Amino acid sequence: xxxxxxxxxxxxxxxxxxxxxxxxxxxxxxxxxxxxxxxxxxxxxxxxxxxxxxxxxxxxxxxxxxxxxxxxxxxxxxxxxxxxxxxxxxxxxxxxxxxxxxxxxxxxxxxxxxxxxxxxxxxxxxxxxxxxxxxxxxxxxxxxxxxxxxxxxxxxxxxxxxxxxxxxxxxxxxxxxxxxxxxxxxxxxxxxxxxxxxxxxxxxxxxxxxxxxxxxxxxxxxxxxxxxxxxxxxxxxxxxxxxxxxxxxxxxxxxxxxxxxxxxxxxxxxxxxxxxxxxxxxxxxxxxxxx
Ligand SMILES: [Zn+2]
Numbered sequence: 703x704x705x706x707x708x709x710x711x712x713x714x715x716x717x718x719x720x721x722x723x724x725x726x727x728x729x730x731x732x733x734x735x736x737x738x739x740x741x742x743x744x745x746x747x748x749x750x751x752x753x754x755x756x757x758x759x760x761x762x763x764x765x766x767x768x769x770x771x772x773x774x775x776x777x778x779x780x781x782x783x784x785x786x787x788x789x790x791x792x793x794x795x796x797x798x799x800x801x802x803x804x805x806x807x808x809x810x811x812x813x814x815x816x817x818x819x820x821x822x823x824x825x826x827x828x829x830x831x832x833x834x835x836x837x838x839x840x841x842x843x844x845x846x847x848x849x850x851x852x853x854x855x856x857x858x859x860x861x862x863x864x865x866x867x868x869x870x871x872x873x874x875x876x877x878x879x880x881x882x883x884x885x886x887x888x889x890x891x892x893x894x895x896x897x898x899x900x901x902x903x904x905x906x907x908x909x910x911x912x913x914x915x916x917x918x919x920x921x922x923x924x925x926x927x928x929x930x931x932x933x934x935x936x937x938x939x940x941x942x943x944x945x946x947x948x949x950x951x952x953x954x955x956x957x958x959x960x961x962x963x964x965x966x967x968x969x970x971x972x973x974x975x976x977x978x979x980x981x982x983x984x985x986x987x988x989x990x991x992x993x
Pocket of ligand 1: 866867877878879880881884885886887
């Protein structure tokens with residue numbers, strides 16, 4: 703049984719063979735370069751699958767299941783992703799069918815990347831044992847996945863709630879979502895780049911100030927998530943989540959200020975599977991679907 707996990711992010715995409723226990727065995731990565739269009743990205747991903755299969759000596763048997771974690775709005779029933787924002791240049795795209803056509807007999811599923819990362823962290827990372835678990839991916843954008851007893855909590859008609867666009871400061875910067883001052887516009891990797899204006903010439907003080915502000919807004923967003931969902935544990939992952947150690951004290955301070963009524967003394971932890979969480983979660987969700 704060869705499981706393949708794919709994580710298509712706004713900046714980079716990853717492909718890996720994943721063990722049934724959720725360990726990445728062989729991996730490949732490449733820039734997503736969404737402006738080339740979805741067909742070009744899919745061709746690159748198929749090449750990467752052949753590469754990891756070859757490196758795993760599994761080229762002949764092929765994959766038994768492929769799980770795709772993808773940024774932005776996706777209909778998990780049809781596999782159609784409609785994301786002109788973090789995947790600029792993509793028309794509405796059926797992300798599942800090209801992989802079913804290329805690997806006949808393989809189970810292929812697609813899932814929102816934050817949901818997939820939540821499943822990855824719950825199965826093999828810091829979410830283990832949490833009944834009500836929140837996963838935050840801080841990257842090019844901000845994604846949030848909610849699990850109850852390991853099950854993805856979906857919105858109306860299977861939609862994904864996009865908690866990364868919670869409005870925190872109505873006088874803040876404009877976001878592509880139509881709001882001003884949403885969490886993503888204030889604290890994503892893109893917001894960090896905008897804040898630093900010229901990241902190649904930033905000094906240490908500029909960088910510290912930017913991280914401090916991201917931590918402040920993230921802490922406030924987590925207070926709101928606690929008010930609605932009352933989780934047992936929260937994990938922070940994604941590319942910018944690698945800076946969690948620099949942010950954790952400020953996040954705790956903001957959450958502590960709101961502790962009187964809302965249960966904000968919940969553990970906030972660095973994601974253990976790191977950038978692999980989405981890829982692992984997608985592969986394991988595909989494995990589950992094999993029956
Ligand atoms: Zn927004």
